[in-house]
Amino acid sequence: MGVAARTGSGLLFGESFGRVPVEVEGVPQGLRAVTVPTRRDGQDRLPRNRRRKLNVTQVDLVPADEVPLYGPPEGLSPSHLVWVLDSRRREWASVVKRFDIQAYEVAADLVRCGAVVLRCEVGELLQLGRPVRWRLTQAWQEQAEDRLAELRRAxxxxxxxxxxxxxxxxxxxxxxxxxxxxxxxxxxxxxxxxxxxxxxxxxxxxxxxxxxxxxxxxxxxxxxxxxxxxxxxxxxxxxxxxxxxxxxxxxxxxxxxxxxxxxxxxxTDLRVKGPLSWRIGEVAADAAVAQPWVGLPSQGIRVIGQAHCSARGVLVIENSDTFGAVCRRLPELTSQWLCLWGAGYARDQLVMFLQWLQPRPIVAWCDLDADGIGIIHDLSRRLGAPVHAVGMDVDLWRQGPYRRRKNPEQEKALDAEHAAALAQHVTGPLRQLALAVAESGESREQETLYTSVLPRLPELLEPFLHLPVPEHTHPSQEQTR
Incomplete structure (x- = not known):
């Protein structure tokens, strides 16, 4: 039976980054409070103080349960619905002016149905304070133009x-x-x-x-x-x-x-093949039946809504040719594993996507060189969880052939230096590979491993499915302030 890959907060995939549930007194029934992310280094992150504890001065109210992509609250008149849809953001004073004494009740109903995210202040004793503003959720923003046209009969x-x-x-x-x-x-x-x-x-x-x-x-x-x-x-x-x-x-x-x-x-930032189906707004896609794969547009990743994934594990592949070969030649693998191609070093969208799919085991197959090792180390660091390497042991690297280079001496020296630095941070077979590359700077591309690794890939991946699930400290259990 598949596992629904959702944030559990009623938010779309791209809205959930940097948000975790927090216990705040006075939250209305059917809603939950989540942290307001801070923007740092181009990413949404959890709000923390200098002692690394959650710093909660404001929260966003979101649905406590899964909600449809579009389903206005009963009793909301068409004219009020047009007003809600007509602006992505409303300050609380405007909401009160529109709905008067019913403003908070209407806002809570709109949050419950997934229409808006309501930002509120939080008191010193973690009690819910006054509303500040609301904004349309990504799901409603994506559909606003259509829905307004219907309501206005434009x-x-x-x-x-x-x-x-x-x-x-x-x-x-x-x-x-x-x-x-x-x-x-x-x-x-x-x-x-x-x-x-x-x-x-x-x-x-x-x-x-x-x-x-x-x-x-x-x-x-x-x-x-x-x-x-x-x-x-x-x-x-x-x-x-x-x-x-x-x-x-x-x-x-x-x-x-x-x-x-x-x-x-x-x-397109991401190619996907395997047991995953999802919706972007009103459009459905299925990575299991797509031939040979399905591509996710970069702006589409942030608005993924309901998704269903029955994959047992996730395989990240560095090179597009290798990804294509896996998709075409190994249907028995793509029926069990969700295979992803993310164009080299992990972009923010790929990292968020993988976080969404945890705690499934994540395995990566990359070139046998400093960059390949670096990709796995970088991904592990950003995920805060181990990413395992497959088809990247030092014996395969030693067999060659090695990559031809335009400036062999300079490029190999740089790779050797990079590998030596990485050897201080990676462990197990990946460290053995890093130490070997540090000696010569040689690089073996994964495309040269089609005859030796590709036929055995399902067998090589099987042990990763039986690893113990890593324990994650849920941020909502952390101390605040």
Whole structure:
């Protein structure tokens, strides 16, 4: 049975970093208080004082339980809902002016349904203080434009459907979508036809994906071998910077091709293959059935909502070619392991993604060199948990062949120095490899290990599934102040 990969705070993936539950008196039923992250070195971190204890002077109120991506509270009038959706942030004085004596009750209801995050002050004795402001959650921000259009009836649904049917008319590959859209009742609102390949319920996502797909197939039919991200958006969406994460995933679903393979200048930070399904806003994606993998746009990672992962472990692969080989050749592995490619040294998005998937065992397969060792050390440090190496023992490194270099003496000297420094921080087989590399600075790429490691990779990974689960000190159990 799968494990739901959620933060447990009602927040989306990208909103949960630097937040942990804290015990504060006076929190309304159905809500929980979480820390307000501080921004340092480009990352959201837990607020701590000089003694490294949690420093809680403000908290954010979030849902205590899992909530749908969109479900306004019962009893909230359409005009009030428009007011809520119309601004990403509202100061508390504005909320009181709008709702008067019901302001706090309305705010609590909006928090419970996942619409807003309510920031409040905290007293010296950790009792909940006065509200400061609210902001729309990422889930609601992503859908605000669509929902406002529906509430304001800004577009005539019949005309919008006619325009889109005309776009699809000459595109053979969109015949099925056209048939589905044509079957929508004339009197219906701006609704998306059931069973669409875009896998969305949001009209703006459906329309953008269809327009982009129609333009993409037209350009390919004209002999364009490469279609760029901005070129496609400018032609189909009316502007080169108008792509959203939901639209990118929806477009890829519709054409049946990974986004980064369909367009050049892609915005993909992470490739995923294995037993994981998720939603970005209203768009669904499944890394288990995608061939050969599915790409997550960088701006999409922060807005992942509900996700379900039944993987037993996580395998991080340094090089894209090796990642592709694993996806194509080892279906028995990708049915058990979630395989990730994150382009070398871990970016913030990959680190957050892996934190989200803990406490599953995390294993990395990298080049057998100083950088490969450094990637694993860096990832372990940032995760605060061990990352195990596979296919990187010193005997394999000694067998060669080694990487050819443009400036052999200089580059090997730098790598040897780097490896010697890393040997002071890593342990076990990885330390043995670091000490060996420190002597010569030689590097062996993982692509040279396809015949020796790739066929045995499922067998090599099996022991990691039986390691004891590391104990983590939950930050909410720490002392504050």
């Amino acid at each position: 577009r005539d649904p019949r005309r919008a459907r006619r325009d889109l049917l005309q776009v699809m008319e000459s595109v053979e590959q969109l015949a099925q979508e056209r048939q589905l859209l044509a079957a929508v009742p004339e009197e219906a609102g701006l609704v998306v036809p059931a069973g669409n390949r875009v896998s969305t319920a949001a009209w703006s996502v459906f329309e953008a994906a269809v327009r982009a797909a129609a333009q993409w197939w037209e350009l390919r039919g004209q002999g364009e071998k490469e279609v760029t991200l901005k070129q496609l958006a400018a032609h189909a969406l009316g502007g080169s910077k108008t792509w959203t994460a939901q639209q990118q995933v929806g477009f890829a679903n519709l054409i049946g091709m990974d986004f980064e393979d369909a367009v050049r200048e892609e915005d």
